[in-house]
Amino acid sequence: MEDLNDLVAFMAVARERNFTRAAAQLGVSQSALSRTVRGLEQRMGMPLLMRTTRSVSPTDAGERLLASIGPRFEEIEAELDALRAMTDRPAGTVRITTTDYAANTYVWPRVQTLLHQYPELKIELLNDYGLSDIVADRYDIGVRLGDQVAKDMIAVRIAPDMTMAIVGSPGYLRSRPVARKPQDLTLHSCINLRLPTRDSLLAWELSKGRRELQVRVEGQLTFNNVYQMVDAALAGFGLAYVPKDLVEQHVKAGRLSFVLEDWFPTFVGHHVYYASRRKSSTAVQLVVDALKSGYRRVAK
Template structure:
């Protein structure tokens, strides 16, 4: 194997039929190239080239060596090119942890073009309200609200600030007068969200001006996902605490109504994040860029 470079040098001379041009192609001096080929001939015990002051030609042994190794060197070169291309072509599985709402409304629409463009790319989207540790659970990317991202992560905004809203159906509000202040929520049938990591119900965070309150509500229903909360509210089973964008179409269609609208809180928008100490694959880089590019940053 230590003679492979000598064979490459010999092949360059055989193709060019000229030591000067071959030396330029290989980036070596003509004298060094001549010594390399001569050393190869001495090891093989056969002359491979016939040299004159005007030309270089192949001996029978040289012709045979060329016909033997040229296709193999071409094959090796092609395979090396394929491997280099692989480094730039996204392949493998990218695992993302997020919530179902974020997966449906943001992540899935933005990664679809990548899946069509790169058939060797696989994306695994795991819905999880437990704020999983992406390192411990071997995720490549996380998508969460900005204030939920650990400080040692690389993070970038991918969505505008998120406003949460309280909604109820006209049917429910007809028999249960709308609350006037946050404390009145304790008198209502409220639909709760359970957080798996804390094994606790999510308190409803509300804000009006500089006033902030956290209300622990109660009711007949508890879910571990935001979508059933919206459906239960639409069906008149109580008040729900959901992203405002999610409920807005139903409010516009008068299937739901805002409750305590002047107390709706706004949180830092969604961020994509990943470990700062981990070198990302090309596939991960492309997914991150797709998520970031979907969020047009407005000039201030």
């Protein structure tokens, strides 16, 4: 049993690649976690992790161990979830990855009632533009645009199609040339969105009829949160490329104006998705059903 606990500790560090985050996840101190992993390495007779002052990563032996035991521990967790599902009181933590916009617009408003109804249910909601692999990163549920969902996932639509818009404040627009075509964006200060996985900035996808363009823009500001982008646009720092329904109230109130409106693209709406091995969990199914029913009510 000691070895099993130590293996769980090793997997947490190897996956997080960080002792501090792994310790927080396991609810132990960083020093205790470090001693546990070193003890496992001593019993194994080989290093499992490479440690530097800036990073932690598995050795070749550590990678092999993680690949061999990880799926088995996941099978045990899935079976425990299935057993918990046999009770009348759904419990456990449902981990969800999505973006800040989808979390605020669709997920959080629809799961609040569940938290009141089921006190033993916990929800961990993480905002991420990196298109995480929900199986590898140990999420139960993902919420993404329809064309961003992997084909081997079970996916259900929870939102209407999403249109992206370019907006700027009236004061900013008075100081710059009128943008009549996408190429004119080079004359403007544009507010960028950082994508973590590709270490790049989000290209502005535009479409008009059958024409589709991806425009790389430049400006003073870069965020990883669309709400800060909207705030910066309202403050007159440039043009922002954000979900249209997020800024419509500001446009109606005259605080923002649309730019290149005939080039606004529309994407397949958000879907909730999960791996098939998780479908037997009552807690996961409750969250999925809440997200689905919320869309049905809106769609009517």
